[in-house]
Amino acid sequence: MIRALNRCVAGLVAVVFLAARPVPVLGSPAQATLLADASYAGVLKERIRGAKRRIICAFYLFKATDRKGNLPAGIAQDLAQARARGVEVTVILEGEDSVGRDNRAAAGFLARKGVRVVFPRGRRTTHAKAVVIDDRFVMIGSHNLSHAALSRNRELSVLLDAPPLAAQVTRYLEGIR
Structure with missing residues (x-):
């Protein structure tokens, strides 16, 4: 009886493991650059x-402030300048919890500059931190756009030069509504 139970548990663990395995996303090797701590912002x-x-x-x-040297404010300016030179720019932000107020302030600035800003509807929290540029470059990891995250915190993200992954991340982000 114990052996049968052990085999059953082992089989269940194998099924759960196989179901939880990540799906391959790259058709070819990606060029990866580790972005630790303050290196992300630059x-x-x-x-x-x-x-x-x-x-x-x-x-x-996305906590941009008027304080001199505020890194997220500089990134907001860069996004606005990209839009001004004809780049299609979409920023997806969480609208609830304690971050909603800061995000709405950044969104107001960006929207006035022609950037498309999305606050997803529904009850799911948008906790993703991802950027896709020109359907080629993907930046993904733990960095939020706050001065602390970009200058002092222990954060870890990665920059990938990987068009197939960029396409998948873009589809995922476009699905957040």
Whole structure:
């Protein structure tokens, strides 16, 4: 009886493991760059400034302030400048909880500059932190757009040069409504 129970549990664990396995997303190897701690902001700004066609991103928190040297405010400016030069820019932000007020302030600035801002409906929290630029570059990880996250916190993200992954992340982000 115990052996039969052990085999049953082992079979169940195998089924759960197989169902939980990640689905391969890359058709070819990706060029990856680790973005630890404060290195994220400079790379994000550089990629936004170099964007030619499209930027789509999602953040749980986008806390731009009027304080001198505020890194998220600089990123908001870069997104607005990208839009002004003809880049399609979409920013997806969480609208509820304690971050909603900060996000709405950033959204107001961005929307006035022609950036499309989306606050998803429904009860699901948008906790993703992802950027796709020109259907090629993907930045994904733990960084929110707050001055602390971009300058002091222990954060870890990655920049991938991977068009197949960019397409999948874009589809995912476009599905957040």
